[in-house]
Amino acid sequence: MIESLSLHKPHIEHWLVLSAILFAIGLYGLLSRRNAIGILMSIELMLNSAVLNLAAFNRFVAPASVDGQIMALFVIAVAAAEAVVAMAIFVAIFRYRRIVDVNRMDLMKD
Amino acid sequence: MGLVSWLIAIPFLTAMIILAVPARNWRMIRWVAVIGCGAHLLLTAVVTYLYWHASAGDAIGAQTLLLTKLYLVEKVPWFKSLGIQYFVGIDGISLAMVILTSIVIFAGVLASWYVNIRTKEFFVLLLTLVTGVFGVFVSFDLFLFLMFYELAVLPMYLLIGVWGTGPKEYSAMKLTLMLLIGSAFVLVGFLALYHASGMHTFDLQQLAQAHFSSDFQKWVFPMIFIGFGVIGALYPLHTWSPDGHSSAPTAVSMLHAGVLMKLGGYGALRIAVYLLPEGAIAWGLFFMVLATINIIYGAFVAVMQKDLKYFTAYSSVSHCGFVLFGVAALNMMGLKGAVIQMFSHGIMTALFFALIGMVYSRTHTRMLDQMGGLAKKMPWLAAAFYIAGLASLGLPGLSGFVAETHVFLGGFFGNIWASSGVMKALAIIATMSIVVTAVYVLRGLARVFYGPITNHDFEKITDATLPERISTGLLVAVLFAVGLAPFLFVNMIESSLLPILNRLHQTGAAAFAH
Amino acid sequence: MEQFSFVFRNAWLIPAIPLVSFAVLGLFVSPISKRLAGVIGTVAIFISAAFAFLLAWNYFLSPAGKEHTALIAWTCEWLRYQTGLTVNIGVLVDPISVLLMSVVTTVSALVHLYSIGYMHGDEGYGRFFGYLNLFTFSMLGLVVAPNIIQMYICWELVGVSSFLLIGLYYQKPAAVAASNKAFIVTRFADLGFLIGIIILGYYGYHFFGEFAPAVASTAVKNGVTNLQPFDFLYLTNSAVLAKLASINLHFFDISLLTASMVLVFMGAAGKSAMFPLHIWLPDAMEGPTPVSALIHAATMVVAGVYLVARLFPAFAASGTALLLVAYVGAFTSIFAAIIGITQDDIKRVLAFSTLSQLGYMMLALGVATMAHPLGYSASMFHLFTHAFFKALLFLAAGAVIHAVNTNNIWEMGGLAKKLPVTHATFLVATLAISGIWPFAGFFSKDEILASALSGGHYVVFAIALTVAGITALYMFRIYFVTFWGKSRGDAAGHAHEAPAVMLLPLVMLAILSATVGFVNFSDYVSIGEPIEHHGINSKIAVSATAAALTGVFLAIFFYTGQTDRAAMMSRLLGRIYTLVKQKFYIDEFYIFVTHQILFRFISRPAAWFDRHIVDGGVNLSAWITRTTGGKLRYLQTGQVQVYSLWFVGGMLFLLLILWAGAR
Amino acid sequence: MKLMCPEIIVIACAVAVLLLDLFVNEKKRVLLGPLAALGLAAAFAALIFFTPKEGAILGGRFAMDAVARWFKVLFIISGLVTVLLSIDLLDGRAGVRVRGIGSRGEYYSVLLFTISGMMYITSSRDLITLYVSLELATIPLFVLAAWRRDNAQSGEAGLKYVLIGAMASAFILYGLGIIYGLTGTTDLNLLKQAIKPSLALWLATAMIVAGVGFKLTVVPFHMWAADVYQGAPTPVTAYLSVASKCAGLAFIFQVLFRILGAFVADGAMIAAVFAAATMTLGNVVAIVQQNIKRFMAFSAVSQAGYLIMGFLGNWDLAVPAMLYYMLIYVTTNLAVFACIIWYTNETGKEQISDYRGLSRTNPLIALSMMLALFSLAGIPPLSGFVGKFFLFSIASKAGFHWLVGVAAVNSTISLYYYLRIVRQMYIEAADENARCLPVSGVLASTIAVLNLAVVFLGIIPVFYEGIYAQTSSWHW
């Protein structure tokens, strides 16, 4: 058992699959949530999975450098900026319309 | 700047001057326009003389020539990296077309003498349009050609849309879109030519020396021919023409039917046949059949028309069929007939539309059955109308006859590539149109001008004014000039057509040997 | 050629003078002074006529004229279709052209003169003379045409001048209808002519290299230096014709030559109003009477006959075509003659008489051959005489109409005393057309009958003889009804003789009608072999005269004294009479064909098709685009998650095609 | 530092505007707009006259080449014009007073920040800078779209934009991550050698292209455009339609030409399919639009379709042609938007039918708008024709004659809807009480200059020849 576990030490594919699953889950949330903030959370999930991806690549592909981690750092910062902007917009909309339900955001359509 | 550039520049500059004149001085605007066009007429005369002088000995040398000999050439690199140049010049064919346009616009400006709604815009657009037309006729670079070609089409939209009558917006839109769809085909063809030649140039003369494979020619030729066919009213792509003409104001109808529709025939001849002889040989008969349908069908439909403009428009469809028929015949007489027909029909139909406009401005109706007996009140207009009508039915002594016999003979003489029996049959069928034309022209004109005056409002009608007389008189004179002295005109074209024919024969012979 | 130095070299003046006069009248004079227009026009024609006489005098008395040589007096290049296919307009001088030039200028000059009086005070006066000049020019141009294209050009021009003159009173609907009818019917015929020309031109050009050298070598003496396929000289060359006749079209087994000649004859039949293209001529009488005299009696309508004569070698070489000419001519002559008996309008009777006489001329041409060309001469002779007496008849009728203001013979009557000069000249003409010795018609008819008989065409001969009788009948019918008996209308009671300017031409034409028969015609005008037949064949002369006298007596019987005999007769014939009176309903048939078949079943559907199918297709494509846009816009739901879904789908699709492309 | 001079000027100007906004009173805030414009002009001047044409600093992480230079020109022009177009609205000089669009200092500085972000995109030489600068060019735009707090539509536009934008950025990031994983380096110069075709690479490409497709409004990633364009404040819409698209193009240039250079030619068919779909859908849907901003959104979609035809051919011609086209597109589209902004400012109306009779009341504006619209439709001799022609030429050279046909027919369709506006302006009669509307000096001169550019960019060959000479040999 231990032996087989040790022999099946997670390889890069496993990390990638994990990140892909997380991305897909985020995507699901993005596509299904009605609340804009919920959608934003899902997007954060997606970004998070991308960061995981980068970290995994850094570890497996180029362990000698830290480029992937640095990129991950930047992504986290970008995610923060995005969150700030998004939240501000949501709050502004809420002030005006008292909802943040994207299903009802259809003032403009054909 | 050479003379040929001035041919393009004069209308444009006139338009610019008009743009600077305050709109309320509409009387001054029309004077500016007429002076500009008059100057253009003079310049055209000078160019004609120069060409005449320079090309005197051409016919002999042209026997084996494969490239059109150009005069007064101006060539300036433009987009060097793409091999695009400003390349203008004239040969016999383009000169004929320039003369035509120059005359028609002069007459057209005079015929628009009484346009007093938004006069400024009207003349600016009209002259812009003409700039495009002149550009097309003198440019020998495909890019330049296309550029002018579309420039010539677009002002039409506003000219019809603003100053037109009837369902003008619909007609204007239909006309513009159909013509530009046509130019879309042309564009595809041009680009294909450019790239297939491998010569990295849009220069017509250089492209003519490129070798295009047989298969290539066989798909590009119909592309370009149909593209030009739309503006040349090739059946069944002609339907913009009746609507467009009937809605357009007088001068625009004149220019449109008189000159713009000729761009089709000119392009088909100058570019499609010239560059793609093998394609022309392969598709000649097909387009000849379509052109025959044009001729006969247009004539028969014209018989039924109740509106003078529709009537003339269908007659134009029929007559433009002769142009395409001549081009598709691919022999000297056919091609020459096509060019003469372009000229002749241009003048004639411009005259028609000018007269219709003048009559309409007096009677306020264009419906045949509401008119009658007008010859009594407007003998000048009636006489001019009849002369135009007689030219249209191919009366000898007027230009139509020269053109039509060329075309018929061309069709009947056929060429060595297409089935001679079919071509002969088509020529005979096409010939039959002369009777139908006589029927509709005479019935229509008699309805308008002859018989007793039916409507008492017509009693107060007056005959043509001086500008109108000059306008129509000029056109009538040209009709007679070509009809009575075709030799002046025909030989000028012939030497320019020889290279096209030589090319056809060269490739045709090669294809046979293969 | 030197022998006719001046007049020959300047023969082009004969057509040119009327042209110049026309241009001057049309551009300058007519708008200024109508009176001057008449004078200038008339003078021009008289000068032209003088030239023509001079030319005729010179030509017929010269050796060339004796040998009937065709000479090109003047030529210049007009239009080059392509290398080796050029049209050189020019002036051809040969017996028939000289003959026709004299006839045309003479009649035209006299008609001009007459018109000065007849048209006096008419509002179309200026135009009238302009058109008449145009016509004269065109007719002369046609006559002198050395090639078939020039012939066609002038052919059309005479057509258009005829059109203009018939429609001179353009406010009269009947005149307008008649002018259109005349033009369109002849145009239809010209279609055949044009196609014939195209065929001849094509094959002529095709074999030109083969035959031209031989033809050209002989042509030099005719003054031709630049022989072209369209030239009559080339087209009537026997070798060329034999070649053309040898090409079988595999279509009813007719030869190419026959086909083209039949087509050309179609043109001739249209212009000369042969059955079934005759319908325009009676209606053309709506024009002013001088026009009827000049164009629709003396000159233009004989252009068809002239064309057949001009191309006679070709017709003869075909044989079949010539036979067609003979039978069409014969049928037309009797057909028109029968109708002529029943018409009440004096000009219409004369029109049908013209038809009949034209049929006579055609018939004569049809029975001739190159070996036995008496009919040819006879036809030309009849053309010659007919021109004078028929012009006279019309002009006299015009004088009558001028006096009584009606065309209906039943509203005239008793005019003999009131219009003595007119009456006398009319009688001369009537006798001439009826073929009574010694008037001109007698001689020419006699020759025609002789040629028919000697050619072995007995049916044709019988028809011709019958027609001679009927001609006398209907001519004397109108003569008696018009001039004898009592005045039947108010106007007829107060009729006055016409002014001298009108009477002078009548008298001159009467003199000509009475005398020209004595010209020894076939000496001057002939073709092919020299003609052995001379003088009057007594048998034929007797039978023809008998036939004519029968006609005269019948006319006396029916139309003098109590006129109810004619009415009785017509009642007796019942439906047949109505049928004839209605001109065998040919007009109605044409109207049916054009309106019900061409317009209704071709034009109207074509117009419908164009508006609904072709144009509908264009509108449909626009509609489809718009509708697609209208539908596609609903993809834009405003739901941000739907947009996202599209985004993901698009990405997956992109991946799919990337993957597919990479494989 | 010479090399980064324009960027630094832009950022410095942004900060200066921000600070000035803090320290001056409301009356003096009218200076902010001119200051921002001045800053951009200075940056432009620096870019043209001061910055070296080639070079790299920061160890090659920031490089300058011809393409970058031209892109920067485009960005600065878009920014400058947008600033000029915004001045009236922000200073309350509009004919209808608009509540809530205040915060001038912040507006200008955010705008300038995005411009600097865009400028960094073209100069970055590693994935990280590329990504971060892309985000700098994108995220503030979300705010700009939602700038009008009083307007439900503006907020909604911001919401939609931010959600889809964030998603697109997640996709791009994920794709870039995979590319990093495939090579182990973030250096663009090293990447292009290390990269090998594999399924994962296609996945990465697909995700990145989808993300950039969002910016370029390529079908089917375009759907946000209509709503956001309609809802955003009009100057922002103008900016989005040109600068954002340029940024997308710059980004995809970096990705496609620097990373995937070897495989671009294989994707020609794909580009052709997307080009055809984009132009057709954009055109067909534009036909039925009534709101002019929404209409311009679909027009922009179809223009993107023409643009990506450039990816069909080899780079010698494609890169200059696309840059040239963008140059023309930027000027032309801004010219149209200048007129729209003016009209919306003056009347508050933005339906197409509201433009009726404009040629009678304000003939020169109508003429300008017509010229610009015709240029968009590709009517010679206006520059739009020339730009399109070169792109079509590329497709034709690559053998995609059918695509040229589709594109040419599409231009005709597009002419139909552009003519709808022309018809309203020229053919329809004006309202009874319509009168000449005033035009401020800024807008008038902006419109005039833009129209001159629209006319002359295509006629005078210098521009294209310049771009061609500098960028046609832009390889690897």
Next chain:
Amino acid sequence: MISDAVYTLLFYAIAIITIVFALAVTMSRNLLRAAVYLMMVLLTTASLYIMLDAEFLAGIQVLIYVGGIVVLIVFAVMLTKSAEMLDRPPLRRKLSAGLASLVFAAVTICVFWTSRFPIAQNHVAVPPNNTEEIGLKLLDYGSGGYILPFEIISILLLAAIIGGIVVARKTPPPEQPFTTGGDLTGEADFDAPHTQRPRTGKHI
């Protein structure tokens, strides 16, 4: 060996927990709870980073993500009263979203499973302390440095904060309470055209 086995076990355990929490984030009807689950996901991911030898990254994740973003989200949830409204997406949307994400997951997993990445050989030495390395690189002007993106991100954050403040700033409430689903045209946003102040500009 044992450590490898523990590593494997830990990986799977944390992975499953992460996935479960992630699913909870997307499916929870109460947004406040979802925010908490999101925090959990971020924390577990941080532990995964530690497993990937990225301790600094894990720290940052906890600081910024958990400490910053999640708090921001919670604030936003509160401010928008979202916690009081349960998020029940319509079934149709759930299905389409599920389908899309499943397809996406399947495709991506297949791609990752079949692709070969250039795995570094084991003998490549992993730097013992990469935090220092990261710090150095972030401020490095040289060829491997990331000073430029570092500066850019600071501008980005500045811009985002400015923008956020402007947009989220309190504005006077609208004159009429807004009703959702109403058809609001562009004109409604503007006051009636009235000009109180002197207008400048030319009439052209």
